């Protein structure tokens with residue numbers, strides 16, 4: 001890969017997925033894209049870039065963007081967010097939504113499904129307290145490939161051994177050959193939709209809880225600021241947002257304020273004054289990211 005190839009890919013990935021690669025990440029690009037190039041019969045990355053530049057390879061560009069996403073996830077990842085859900089968010093919402101008896105939760109970079117299904121199992125464990133409630137869990141991701149796997153509800157032995165308590169495995173999964181499949185009623189609690197966070201997502205409506213974990217970490221500061229501004233419009237005023245262990249709003253946006261006792265948990269900031277001309281709040285036009293969001 002030449003320095004020019006690398007610059008082309010860096011720019012493309014930033015525009016299409018928000019991925020902010022520093023100047024020294026050639027090894028990462030090579031490790032992810034050489035297998036893709038070989039799979040389609042090309043000798044290397046330079047030829048892949050040539051084919052993309054030729055302009056007739058929309059699918060190829062989407063495949064490149066997808067190959068560069070990091071999909072690492074596991075059940076009940078980091079444990080603490082699910083303690084927050086069980087101990088703080090659901091109890092508060094049980095009271096606040098007692099009239100409506102409905103909850104909307106958005107898992108904004110859901111990867112292969114372990115996160116939204118952990119949320120679903122957590123809610124199901126509330127038993128009678130939530131019975132009869134309309135529960136909607138929306139799982140979205142840039143990558144169509146991970147969404148297809150998530151929809152299947154099928155997980156390997158290795159995947160169910162990462163973070164999933166054995167009681168929940170026994171209770172909610174059935175063995176299918178060498179794999180484990182989530183019960184249909186837990187799967188039915190989660191709807192899937194392809195969505196690029198760089199694009200407008202206002203049409204999704206508002207949510208009581210947004211999980212947006214371990215994705216913004218790959219974006220630059222302006223992109224994060226813009227996404228926080230737009231996420232703040234999607235959370236109910238008494239709702240919650242959850243970030244990953246290495247993520248924070250501090251120094252990036254005052255659209256949310258950290259929960260005083262619970263790390264990684266945020267609430268919309270009702271008291272802030274929005275600065276005029278907050279350009280970063282404007283999403284990229286759909287056209288610019290259209291290929292990545294098929």
Ligand SMILES: C[S@@+](CC[C@H](N)C(=O)[O-])C[C@H]1O[C@@H](n2cnc3c(N)ncnc32)[C@H](O)[C@@H]1O
Nearest residue numbers: 017069072073109111142143196197213214215
């Ligand atoms: C590391 S996984 C995190 C999964 C899960 N939230 C967790 O914490 O376990 C990051 C996910 O973000 C998705 N992603 C990357 N860029 C995105 C974008 N611009 N819009 C939506 N999803 C994106 C990737 O496809 C990947 O599945």
